[in-house]
Amino acid sequence: MSEDYPRIAPTGVDGLVVSFAARLDEPANRAALALRAAIEAASWPEVQETAATLVSTYLRLDLLADPGPVLVRLRALVASRDWRAAALPAGRRLLRIPTCYAPAHAPDLDEAAALAGLSRGQAIEALACAPLRVLTIGFAPGQPYIGELGPEWDIPRLRALTPRVQPGALTLAIRQLVLFSVPSQTGWRQVGQTAARLFDPGAAQPFLLRTGDAVAFPPVSAERLAELARSPGGGVSVEALP
């Protein structure tokens, strides 16, 4: 995309960031995921943990370690291939998350649809059928940033924050969807409500989603959502992808 990328920079005392773009693009996201997987596989002793965000890979190093040697290894690894051409991670799944788009559960859907130049029905169909995947997980535990929607959905965040959305709220801005894992204030527009439990600290698998997973939001009625909210899995189905 640009000669400036990938770019390696320190952050804080113990952080290193490899950025693949200045803003979200799909190959940069794939690059960040693939580089993170390669660093995990390399098991460098100074690396305490890694993460991938929308367009970058983050390494947290041992606070007292000399970052020099790891920087040399990281530069070599980053230069070793075209990360933007990397495939999506292995072991991906498709999760179908039933979503209620009724007005009481989607207070900002009409406005979002209008900004995208669509009718309400068209908007629901577009959100339910779009090929989407988890771009990154962050901000709150298990909380996915999902994309990327078509350019018609490049709508800004709200200027005034919505005081509180509930866990499972499906929200939209800047061609992305966020599914909230904890009650939160937000500037994103709520376009649906799910019964998904994204984070359950006491469960054997505390986090529902993994970065790279495909997701779909098939519509259900408010009555069905209420039923699903009482069931442990929230009606979410999980299928392995080839």
Place this chain on the structure above:
Amino acid sequence: MSLIVLAAGLGITVQDLGRPGFLAQGLSRGGAADPVALAEGAALLGQDAGLAAIELAAAPARFRLTAPARIALTGAPFRALLRDAGAETPLAWNASHALPAGAELALSPLAGGYGYLVPGGGIDAPLLLGARSAHLAAGIGAALAEGDSLALGPDPGTQAELRIAPLPRDSTAPIRVVASLQTALFPAAEIARFQRTAFRRDPRGNRMGLRLDQGDAPGFAPSGGLSVVSEIVQPGDIQITGDGTALVLLAECQTTGGYPRIATVLPCDLYRVAQAPPGAALRFRLVGQDEARAAMQAHASALAGLRSRITRRLREPSTMADLLSYNLIGGVVSATAEGSER
């Protein structure tokens, strides 16, 4: 053996050193706002600094012990009273005590900041994702409430009635910061002004982060505007929010953020920021990576050497005015005999 919660103000939680390693899942490490206080309590009790304790965020609380127990009181000083058999005895802060069964411990905040009640053996709360810390922002655990009963782990020792000269927590010495991912987006003059500014700790703050009050000084701004792509953020990062004010992220912060960060507080200085009471002066000084690493090494050595800051308790420590001054002339006292005063 348990600790019964008789009364608990807001924001009183079980904390240990938190659960690092879940950034990729969106979970920040959490843990004690002042991990140095946990280490000081552990040094007083001769136990592991990773054991869980009770963190009090400037709110009063009362507890009762079901059996004799040792405790240490560390972090921001609280007024501590022991009520036993009709008598009321003040307890010294930054000290260990052996308390009888049935004793009631009443803690009330003084100047502000996080105080710690560290029991011998730690709080035996359930391990969730490898730690006992409550992380309220993530929905892990809950704040303590009246009627809670907290099991204690096996106490590894018997020695009590010691005091420790705590590591410095005053915020007058500059807080050291290093460059963050977006520091270079700020003009050099803005970074210099940031270091010249006499900030005060704004009353708005919690375990997720605290706001810096810059008085009449104009807001800080990066050259290219406020729009940056969301990246991993960590405790200690100083975000410049939309109105130009600075926000220092603390243990329970979110894991990603789209506000530019002007700098990152050194992990070894972050406890001083977290402990700054509302209105306290805060200044920041940008240091290079080498100086930062040397400071981290020095801090690790100081933590490893906390036992050298421990002395036998002096007679009659009950005057509160004495709490913050320590007589270290005696140096290390290997107190093998149990102290008799409380």
